[in-house]
Amino acid sequence: MIKLISTLALAYGASFFFISKTIGVNGFFGDLIAAHPFIILSIYALVVAHVTITAMSLSFHRYHTHKGVIINKWVDMPMQVWLWMVTSLSKVDWVSVHIWHHAHSDQEKDPHSPLQKGLVHALFLGVFDYTRAKSWPEVMKIKKTIPTNKLEKFMFNNSFTGPIILTGLMMVMFGPLWGGLVSILNFLVSPIFAIGGVNALAHWWGYRNHVTTDNSRNLGFLLPLNFIICGELDHNNHHAHMRSCSFRHRWFEFDIGFFYLKMLNKFKLAELKNVYSPATLKEEFSQKFAELIEKDHRFKKRCEELAAELNLNYQDLKLKIEAYWRGEKVKLEKSVRVFMREVRRTYMANQRLKLSYAHA
Template sequence: MKTQADQAPPSAGSNARPASQVSATLGGEKQGLPERLALGAFIAVPFLALLAAVPVAWGWGLGWRDLAITTVMYFTTCHGITVGFHRFFTHRSFKAGRVLKIAMAVAGSLAVEGPVVRWVADHRKHHKFSDQSGDPHSPWRYGESVPALLKGLWWAHMGWLFDSEQTPQHIYAPDLVKDRDIRTVSRLFWLWTSISMLLPPLVGGLASWSWQGALTAFFWGSLVRVALLHHVTWSINSICHAIGERPFRSRDRSGNVWWLAVLSCGESWHNLHHADPTSARHGVLRGQLDSSARLIRWFEQAGWARDVRWPNAGRIDARRVA
């Protein structure tokens, strides 16, 4: 049964469409057993590869070629999520033309975190009910005792992905449902997943001209890279809503976790983000690295992005904790 939270999201207005009109967008609103088993397998296999990374590296090493492929794929797909799925599609922190819009949708899809429309709908619902009833992935879901928080951290990190009730996309992301380009990218998620997993071994095999080069590139550039990015992204949902500094006022428990900043491409400066969700920069204080904001700045300088919502001193000071 859908909760009342699902029935009254922000800015749905007259754009909301019946679910029957958008059922092909992202696999519908409910997950069946096959989909949940597939999701579990896709999480488990890369995670096991990540656990095996240390003994594999100890046994026969991690070469510069594999490191380069993994690094390029990681930060390309990470910025596809942070700049594209999050700051552009979810929060509209800037405007972009059609080519950049599609490129960001594809780059984010290569992260294998789900089709763009579903991702955005989930995140918009999270912001509407952050750390309250209705939040899809709050670590405080079960209470504040230690056992409850441990259970909540598991839920916020990855347990929520198995929830059979899915966020209604036609209600929480009506703008994307109406966008023909984004509907197409979203429905082709299977294609972007295949490319994401097969591109590293293709490059590694051609660069080394060997099957071994393809195999090691698949291990590091596909399995390990996807697992690492998944857990970094999920850590924003779990860790950054349980611990961290909170220099800005927000209506939830979002915190800044500095040691996740580089791997999360600036997303772990999470307290400012929840205090000012449409800001194109999350790391606004001295020394807070935010590569996603830097990339948006480059897009702006190249004329590809416009009307960027950069934070100014007044907006920052107005949100500081007294």
């Protein structure tokens, strides 16, 4: 490590001297940053964070790990190269660790669970756990199953070559001082927003649409942050339906990543394979609420009483209720709507308490 740091310091010193003596201490565009450093660097940090996490979400996550979408290679490979240059990450490493994370989510073997390691550790030191997890024997076995082309193999075998190339370009564009600072901002994107942000915050706090075996949560209501990290904060939705390339399951949720995929699909640059939507969630809730009415004798009896009061068959009333829950335009009396709210409250309480009904 000391030898590596010494080599990098020597290379930086030589680059500083060469660039400052040729194109100037501020490179081609460094004067702009020097004039407005806080504004320009803040804008740059937000833009590069969104571009980088979007590439990670669409390529590494939704395509190569979960196969919810197939992205054209002329779109996918530039995203992979960008990720390699900005973060040093390769498809092989990222996908293998993420598969392992899902297999052991919030359990002892999860490399970045705030329940196991604490929120502060997962948030700020998760990158070191990720780095260690890449060399675990079990993760190494997963790596062998991941298909790669020649360029992907090169990026996997030369992980730090990408950031070195990008740092050189940044120094030429903005000069040694500002270029070095911009390169640090580049390299911090993944630890802060992806490894730390998503895996720490979205496994700690938020609401849940689905019952899962882990503590995944939705934080999409933090809209500016969720936009920057490409919709990844609706994490409970993702853990419940991993193969879906859309993380938006309710009408008020927003997944900018799925919007990008729909645009790519429109231009035949991506093929959507699996999409879980708000309509799918309504259908799922409709079935679960109907099951709850059948299994809870109080609700079944009340539903039969309502049907009698309205001169309806019990099954017909239940079908109308299911249609209403699916979002169809069905007119229901106030007494039925009150009953439905009670069923929903009970269902959500059962979810929180992890209660279920024994089969008859």
